Amino acid sequence: DTHDLLLDSFRHATKSVLGRTIADERLMAKVGQPLSVQMWDFTDDEAVHDELLRVYRAFNESAHDERISLFPGTREALESLCDAGFSLGVATSKMHPLAQRGLEVLGIAEFFDCIVGADDCVRHKPDPEPVILGARLLGVEARRCAFVGDSPFDIQAGNAAGMHTAAVLWGMFDEDVLRAETPGVVCGRFDDLAAHLIARRAC
The missing domain is CATH 1.10.150 (DNA polymerase; domain 1)
Incomplete structure (x- = not known):
């Protein structure tokens, strides 16, 4: 947060x-x-x-x-996703060193296999370049990825990359703003997000 x-x-x-x-x-x-x-x-x-x-x-x-602080349920959701076999990455508009620092300060860097920061890309969200680069670094096809975001720019980027998109409601934008970008799912809590992604992967 x-x-x-x-x-x-x-x-x-x-x-x-x-x-x-x-x-x-x-x-x-x-x-x-x-x-x-x-x-x-x-x-x-x-x-x-x-x-x-x-x-x-x-x-x-x-x-x-x-x-900075963790939203409720963050660590538990990350643990659940990693236990279920997910590879996790971050695609952020922050500069890479500050994003890395944030994960380390919050004690969750261990859950992530890659970070894509603003200084790693030529084009930025809502362009899909950052999320496509993240998928490439994870070694996963974009169409097999889910992109989770709390801004309309996140959802636009994920949709443009052909990813399943999840809009979360604990960020800075109202639900109607996020729904207008047609995410694949809208989640109000971290545990709901983890459960949705795990269930979807099992299908």
């Missing part, structure tokens, strides 16, 4: 660099895309854009380890 950290990072950067307060809804509207893409929503000046990135990242990374 990084919601509060992300929001406070956006608030700090935009207030410090732009000198004004921007509505939280606008700050968080494109979470799930690379940060460099999101910052263009607040300026069309390259120097200002780069300063927003710098200030955001400095604040975010200084508070990161103390302000």
Whole structure:
């Protein structure tokens, strides 16, 4: 769970660099895309854009380890999936080193066989490149993968890659926003997600 950290990072950067307060809804509207893409929503000046990135990242990374946490049921669901023979990977819009650090801080890095970060790709979600690369690194055909996400950009990317998609409701987007992207399933709890994926694999 990084919601509060992300929001406070956006608030700090935009207030410090732009000198004004921007509505939280606008700050968080494109979470799930690379940060460099999101910052263009607040300026069309390259120097200002780069300063927003710098200030955001400095604040975010200084508070990161103390302000991230696991959603309820995360570890148990990951254990269930690994016990059932799943290979797991992460395709994120975070930079690869920060994503790796987050998994290690939370004590769940052991469950994942690969990470695809924003710095590993040319194109980013909603383009399918990151998830297709993740499948390749896992050694699994994309059509045999499931992609789990909490943003519309996740579901768009997974659908475009030909994967089964699962939208989860413990993220930052409302259920109707996620359902509009036609995921294969919508799950409200981690144990429901694990049970669905295990049952689907057995079919």
